Amino acid sequence: MCESVGFSDVRTYIASGNVVFKSRLSxxxxxAALKRCLEAYAGKPVGVLIRTGQEMEEVLAANPFKSTAPNRTVAIFLDTPPPAETLDGVSGQQTEEIALGKREIYVHYGTGMADSKLKIPVAKTGTARNMNTVAKLAEMSAE
Known part of the structure; x- marks a missing residue:
């Protein structure tokens, strides 16, 4: 799909929609190109979030929970900066720690995600990746 719209050096990472590629387009x-392809493929609109390799490095560097297990900390990627009142809408928070980033929401699930009841309404249009995945995508984009 990515190659069909002219992207080069296309590589995927795990089966969750992570694609690293090169493009001269904005x-x-x-x-827009990815959304068109995905809608044609799926028969309905599919959300797409874009980050450059540099931005992935920045997300990794800005992780406020660096001293925790990277598989228990996620960056929830958004299209726009999280609103200042994001934390006011959170429900079900137990041991989770939450911090706002540039266009991300960081969540550390201290006791794991399996039993978490955390709901962040602003995040429903985003997509989450744990810090291991963020690090791998940053590495792949630097190659």
């Missing part, structure tokens, strides 16, 4: 044009 982020807006890349997003």
């Amino acid at each position: 982020a807006k044009s890349v997003k």
